[in-house]
Amino acid sequence: MSPSVRTRRVRLIGASAFALLLLSSPVAAQSAAEPHDHSQHGPAQPSPPQQSPAQHNHSQHGASPEGQSAPPTSAPAPSGGAAHHHHTDHKADHRTEKKSKPSSKHGAHPTSHGAPSRTAHRGHGAPKPAAALHGGHGGTDHDGHGDHGMKGFLGPYPMMREGSGTSWLPDTTPHEGIMGKVGEWSTMWHAYLNLIYDNQGGPRGGEKTFVNGMVMGMAQRQFGDGTFGVRAMLAPDPFMGPSGYPLLLASGETADGKTHLIDRQHPHDLFMELAAIYSHKLSPNSSVFFYAGLPGEPALGPPTFMHRTSGVDNPEAPITHHWLDSTHITFGVLTAGLVLDNWKIEASAFRGREPDQYRFDIEAPKLDSASARLTWNPIRELSMQVSVGRIRSPESLNPDVNETRVTASATYTQPFGQDNLWSSTFAWGRKILSPGATLDGYLLETAVIFKKTYTLFARAERVAETELHEDVPGLDGRILTVNKLTVGGIYDFYRTEHVKFGIGGLVSTYALPSELTPVYGSNPTSGMVFARMKVM
Numbered sequence: 001m002s003p004s005v006r007t008r009r010v011r012l013i014g015a016s017a018f019a020l021l022l023l024s025s026p027v028a029a030q031s032a033a034e035p036h037d038h039s040q041h042g043p044a045q046p047s048p049p050q051q052s053p054a055q056h057n058h059s060q061h062g063a064s065p066e067g068q069s070a071p072p073t074s075a076p077a078p079s080g081g082a083a084h085h086h087h088t089d090h091k092a093d094h095r096t097e098k099k100s101k102p103s104s105k106h107g108a109h110p111t112s113h114g115a116p117s118r119t120a121h122r123g124h125g126a127p128k129p130a131a132a133l134h135g136g137h138g139g140t141d142h143d144g145h146g147d148h149g150m151k152g153f154l155g156p157y158p159m160m161r162e163g164s165g166t167s168w169l170p171d172t173t174p175h176e177g178i179m180g181k182v183g184e185w186s187t188m189w190h191a192y193l194n195l196i197y198d199n200q201g202g203p204r205g206g207e208k209t210f211v212n213g214m215v216m217g218m219a220q221r222q223f224g225d226g227t228f229g230v231r232a233m234l235a236p237d238p239f240m241g242p243s244g245y246p247l248l249l250a251s252g253e254t255a256d257g258k259t260h261l262i263d264r265q266h267p268h269d270l271f272m273e274l275a276a277i278y279s280h281k282l283s284p285n286s287s288v289f290f291y292a293g294l295p296g297e298p299a300l301g302p303p304t305f306m307h308r309t310s311g312v313d314n315p316e317a318p319i320t321h322h323w324l325d326s327t328h329i330t331f332g333v334l335t336a337g338l339v340l341d342n343w344k345i346e347a348s349a350f351r352g353r354e355p356d357q358y359r360f361d362i363e364a365p366k367l368d369s370a371s372a373r374l375t376w377n378p379i380r381e382l383s384m385q386v387s388v389g390r391i392r393s394p395e396s397l398n399p400d401v402n403e404t405r406v407t408a409s410a411t412y413t414q415p416f417g418q419d420n421l422w423s424s425t426f427a428w429g430r431k432i433l434s435p436g437a438t439l440d441g442y443l444l445e446t447a448v449i450f451k452k453t454y455t456l457f458a459r460a461e462r463v464a465e466t467e468l469h470e471d472v473p474g475l476d477g478r479i480l481t482v483n484k485l486t487v488g489g490i491y492d493f494y495r496t497e498h499v500k501f502g503i504g505g506l507v508s509t510y511a512l513p514s515e516l517t518p519v520y521g522s523n524p525t526s527g528m529v530f531a532r533m534k535v536m
């Protein structure tokens with residue numbers, strides 16, 4: 001067996017093991033999770049179909065999904081406690097609540113409802129007047145909403161707001177995950193895997209079949225006014241090999257420590273995030289938080305593409321990745337921040353150097369770079385951020401170049417009709433290389449999901465580049481602006497409560513300056529077809 005065949009075989013075995021692990025876990029998770037104890041929800045059980053103000057709405061307390069839809073007299077359905085929550089289904093409830101509740105009551109929810117609690121849902125069991133109970137759940141405190149008590153890691157707000165690292169998404173983000181309870185810990189996990197055939201056109205193109213995706217698990221518990229949580233995110237990407245996959249106009253990082261990856265997307269590291277988070281509630285709507293990750297994501301850029309509703313369904317990485325969210329895997333991150341109602345301000349110290357080409361290891365941390373980010377969620381549907389980072393020696397191949405990165409972005413996520421969702425992100429990122437050029441990147445992406453089954457997505461990007469043509473005689477050192485447009489879709493042909501399978505495809509076209517026509521061909525077109533498994 002030649003070395004390359006052996007490597008390929010090892011990768012295949014690794015990838016299959018990863019897939020098997022994913023497939024077997026939902027079953028394990030469901031059987032391990034504790035059944036949900038409805039008796040702790042106070043005297044109003046079982047609840048009548050029409051929810052009066054005096055009635056306690058189980059669907060808002062982390063009850064299993066049947067709590068919303070079950071007929072009044074039915075016993076709790078044997079869901080095994082693995083609650084799949086459909087947050088968008090509750091939108092109307094929230095709106096009403098928000099208007100009618102004074103925010104000063106929010107803080108009552110997690111710990112102080114008085115009654116000695118038992119296991120799950122402590123704080124909900126008090127036989128208080130129903131109206132008072134209810135009052136503790138309005139406004140910004142939607143935590144515990146269909147999620148077995150898991151709340152925001154960083155502050156007293158719905159967990160749907162949290163994206164990758166310490167970033168925020170709109171509160172209308174559908175949160176898909178399998179919930180569980182282990183002792184005092186609330187747990188959640190979710191995953192997706194794409195099996196992709198990729199064909200990039202033109203002389204710089206190529207083709208490859210590979211697997212990408214991620215699996216993410218988290219656990220959280222309360223200590224009085226404190227919330228402690230841990231989170232792990234893993235990627236199967238390293239099994240595709242160190243040179244990643246063909247992706248025209250993508251640049252950044254290296255496969256061999258000697259040359260840049262050009263027109264290829266680097267694989268993500270096996271460990272994308274291993275982080276611990278502590279937050280302390282200061283008032284019903286404010287908190288301080290601390291985040292430590294090895295690896296982790298510093299407070300810089302929008303939520304990374306695989307965590308934004310507008311971006312996750314497109315299986316290819318954005319070519320603006322290294323303008324916006326490439327720091328999402330950083331070996332060594334410490335972040336401290338403050339949440340004030342719908343505002344968050346935070347600062348990070350982190351390692352500037354990008355991950356090296358060894359994608360299976362954990363690299364040595366360092367705190368030589370810094371960033372700060374201000375985030376504002378003015379309404380439930382919208383999240384906006386501005387951030388700036390000083391990144392020391394990000395590229396191993398150009399160690400003398402430092403980078404200042406400035407980003408601004410807005411994500412808008414709007415549920416509409418029944419089970420439909422529309423999400424869009426606009427982002428701008430500026431790389432100021434010193435010494436070197438100042439380069440802007442723009443991204444506009446959108447996804448529409450009908451009936452949780454049909455997804456249409458599009459992504460338009462524009463990047464000022466120097467790396468793509470650094471080896472082309474005569475073009476070295478020039479700044480050239482390139483554009484890419486991708487449209488695609490997914491049809492999820494099979495769906496159960498926690499798993500869905502879909503097939504999809506996408507096509508990309510480019511607008512390139514005339515200088516690059518000889519390099520890329522006059523009209524390259526690229527495409528991917530893929531199968532996706534999602535565990536949610």
Ligand SMILES: [Cu+2]
Binds near residue numbers: 321
């Ligand atoms: Cu990445």
